[in-house]
Amino acid sequence: MTTIRQRKVGKGTEAAEDQPSEEKNVKPDGKILSDHTGGKLWNILSITVGAFFAISLGLLTSVYVATLHENDLWFSNIKEVEREISFRTECGLYYSYYKQMIQAASIQQGLHGLVYDNKTESVRTINILERMNVYQEVFLSILYRILPIQQYLEPVYFYIYTLFGLQAVYVIALYVTSWLLSGTWLSGLLAACWYITNRIDTTRVEFTIPLRENWALPFFAVQIAAITYLLRTHLQPVQERLTLMAVFIATFLFSLTWQFNQFMMLVQALALFILDCFDMLPTGKKNLKRGSLLNRLGKIIFHVLLVLCLTLLINKFIKKILNLESDEHIFKFLKAKFGFGATRDFDANLYLCEEAFGLLPLNTFSRLSDTLLFYIYIFVLLLMAVTAVVVAFRNLSGSNEVQFVEAVEECTITLKPDAAYNLIHTILFGCLALSTMRMKYLWTSHMCVFASFGLCSAEVWKLILKCVHLYTSRRTHVMKYSLPIITLLYISYKFWPGIMDELSELREFYDPDTVELMNWIKSNTPNTAVFAGSMQLLAGVKLCTGRTLTNHPHYEDKNLRERTKQIYQIYAKRSPEDVHRILLSFGTDYVILEDSICYERRHSRGCRLRDLLDVANGHIMDGLGENEPDLKPSLFPRFCEEIKKNLPSYTIHFTRVFQNKTFHVYKLAKHK
Numbered sequence: 001m002t003t004i005r006q007r008k009v010g011k012g013t014e015a016a017e018d019q020p021s022e023e024k025n026v027k028p029d030g031k032i033l034s035d036h037t038g039g040k041l042w043n044i045l046s047i048t049v050g051a052f053f054a055i056s057l058g059l060l061t062s063v064y065v066a067t068l069h070e071n072d073l074w075f076s077n078i079k080e081v082e083r084e085i086s087f088r089t090e091c092g093l094y095y096s097y098y099k100q101m102i103q104a105a106s107i108q109q110g111l112h113g114l115v116y117d118n119k120t121e122s123v124r125t126i127n128i129l130e131r132m133n134v135y136q137e138v139f140l141s142i143l144y145r146i147l148p149i150q151q152y153l154e155p156v157y158f159y160i161y162t163l164f165g166l167q168a169v170y171v172i173a174l175y176v177t178s179w180l181l182s183g184t185w186l187s188g189l190l191a192a193c194w195y196i197t198n199r200i201d202t203t204r205v206e207f208t209i210p211l212r213e214n215w216a217l218p219f220f221a222v223q224i225a226a227i228t229y230l231l232r233t234h235l236q237p238v239q240e241r242l243t244l245m246a247v248f249i250a251t252f253l254f255s256l257t258w259q260f261n262q263f264m265m266l267v268q269a270l271a272l273f274i275l276d277c278f279d280m281l282p283t284g285k286k287n288l289k290r291g292s293l294l295n296r297l298g299k300i301i302f303h304v305l306l307v308l309c310l311t312l313l314i315n316k317f318i319k320k321i322l323n324l325e326s327d328e329h330i331f332k333f334l335k336a337k338f339g340f341g342a343t344r345d346f347d348a349n350l351y352l353c354e355e356a357f358g359l360l361p362l363n364t365f366s367r368l369s370d371t372l373l374f375y376i377y378i379f380v381l382l383l384m385a386v387t388a389v390v391v392a393f394r395n396l397s398g399s400n401e402v403q404f405v406e407a408v409e410e411c412t413i414t415l416k417p418d419a420a421y422n423l424i425h426t427i428l429f430g431c432l433a434l435s436t437m438r439m440k441y442l443w444t445s446h447m448c449v450f451a452s453f454g455l456c457s458a459e460v461w462k463l464i465l466k467c468v469h470l471y472t473s474r475r476t477h478v479m480k481y482s483l484p485i486i487t488l489l490y491i492s493y494k495f496w497p498g499i500m501d502e503l504s505e506l507r508e509f510y511d512p513d514t515v516e517l518m519n520w521i522k523s524n525t526p527n528t529a530v531f532a533g534s535m536q537l538l539a540g541v542k543l544c545t546g547r548t549l550t551n552h553p554h555y556e557d558k559n560l561r562e563r564t565k566q567i568y569q570i571y572a573k574r575s576p577e578d579v580h581r582i583l584l585s586f587g588t589d590y591v592i593l594e595d596s597i598c599y600e601r602r603h604s605r606g607c608r609l610r611d612l613l614d615v616a617n618g619h620i621m622d623g624l625g626e627n628e629p630d631l632k633p634s635l636f637p638r639f640c641e642e643i644k645k646n647l648p649s650y651t652i653h654f655t656r657v658f659q660n661k662t663f664h665v666y667k668l669a670k671h672k
């Protein structure tokens with residue numbers, strides 16, 4: 001980013017100030033203000049009103065999601081064990097470290113317990129701070145301990161209110177980004193309203209509070225806002241330095257709070273690289289921009305291939321030297337996902353069968369269309385994409401070389417660097433979201449920003465009106481303000497009653513089987529007991545009981561993935577002796593079997609956990625349907641089904657000590 005500060009404006013970029021000269025100091029009613037005190041007062045008033053709405057909408061969003069969370073679980077009234085169980089799967093694992101730090105005798109002992117942790121993975125000591133992104137839990141626990149709030153606020157509320165408070169930061173950052181792009185706070189208001197009314201597709205914070213994305217995305221939005229401002233022309237040196245500092249801090253916090261940050265940074269780097277190649281950023285002299293059109297295009301293609309090859313080679317070299325294999329499963333998953341050969345790899349298939357890692361469902365677009373967001377987004381996207389193509393072509397070829405560019409010059413607007421960046425950003429993250437549903441939250445929130453910017457942009461309406469020969473400054477401003485207001489009125493009329501109904505709907509947390517299991521573990525097993533089972537359930541076991549685990553949901557370590565595959569043989573067709581030997585090798589005292597996994601019906605045949613294990617073990621899957629020709633019948637029945645029959649071959653190794661309608665707990669015999 002430091003090179004951007006020294007660059008000049010290239011062809012096709014906005015060479016004037018941030019606002020077109022003919023539109024400076026213009027009221028919504030079209031009256032021109034002079035540059036004297038009246039104009040300054042109007043600007044101050046506009047900024048004040050815009051800032052008021054930004055802060056208000058941010059705070060309202062925080063209150064909104066907090067209320068939904070309370071109404072859905074009756075969180076303030078349920079027992080502590082029920083509150084903790086509500087942090088399901090990996091959410092419970094992350095929260096457990098916050099709880100561990102809170103309950104430690106001192107901050108130093110709490111940190112020592114995380115650095116030398118032997119309870120998260122049995123018979124193994126790991127550094128939690130090195131393995132997982134839990135710095136936010138550490139910071140928050142220390143803050144809770146040193147602030148005089150213990151007698152007023154329970155630790156769990158301090159935690160969840162912090163996350164809900166970050167939603168205010170998120171909405172304000174989206175609001176500001178849209179405001180910066182369009183030049184009017186009305187755009188930010190529309191972006192925030194779209195974010196709220198499309199909550200199902202823009203956030204899931206109210207029911208997956210501790211997820212890393214809920215910590216990271218607010219900082220990511222702040223970073224995008226800072227980059228958008230940084231790409232403006234004619235910034236003062238002080239403004240540039242402060243903005244660069246904001247970019248650095250936001251990027252640092254984003255990277256610190258999410259383990260997938262490197263993929264997001266790669267996409268952002270690609271966006272900046274594309275813009276630089278096509279001379280759409282403030283740029284100085286570059287060899288890339290010399291020569292004829294074909295010469296330039298050839299250099300760009302060569303440059304792209306060179307960067308990709310170097311990236312892959314350096315990545316392979318570093319991983320080979322440092323023996324890093326933590327992301328090996330991701331590349332196997334991507335290879336299988338995009339059709340580069342089928343795989344029997346258990347980890348890759350586990351991802352392939354999860355809905356969150358599948359393609360974006362089509363019903364997402366119907367929901368986004370109900371608020372008009374998707375229609376307006378596509379309209380703005382197509383218009384800006386055509387503009388970008390024309391500008392890029394002109395930058396590479398020179399306006400004197402291509403006649404068709406001159407023919408459309410009257411309808412072509414100059415593409416500002418900040419608008420160009422956000423265009424490439426939304427395209428790249430849109431492709432990411434379409435291919436992987438879990439990444440849609442990166443796209444849909446920015447979709448709100450981009451659509452509202454286009455609807456409120458004087459330059460966009462100037463282009464459209466010029467192309468249909470209806471352009472006047474007054475008509476531009478009428479379109480710029482009237483259509484967003486009409487859209488806001490439509491959203492309010494259609495969705496306000498539904499939001500009120502949603503806020504008035506009261507439910508209560510109810511999971512008696514899991515509560516019974518956790519209470520039994522706390523009352524009937526020693527504190528040093530080691531538990532095996534599904535990684536999702538074991539995260540809750542650690543949080544609620546503090547017992548030692550064999551495996552857990554943080555799936556970013558090769559040894560842990562292999563360990564999980566071995567533990568999951570309790571749901572495969574294996575002999576009791578094999579399962580007993582495997583579990584003992586990890587120091588297991590108790591194993592928890594879940595009927596919902598053993599008799600799973602959520603996934604179709606081929607994607608049930610027992611099917612993935614059968615294929616990985618070379619066994620034929622259960623049920624009607626085809627199997628690969630080289631798969632063979634297993635010599636043993638399915639362990640999780642057969643153990644319930646209390647046959648001697650099983651009871652010699654396993655003793656049932658607890659059961660209810662959902663869970664069966666067996667104690668392992670320690671004989672050799």
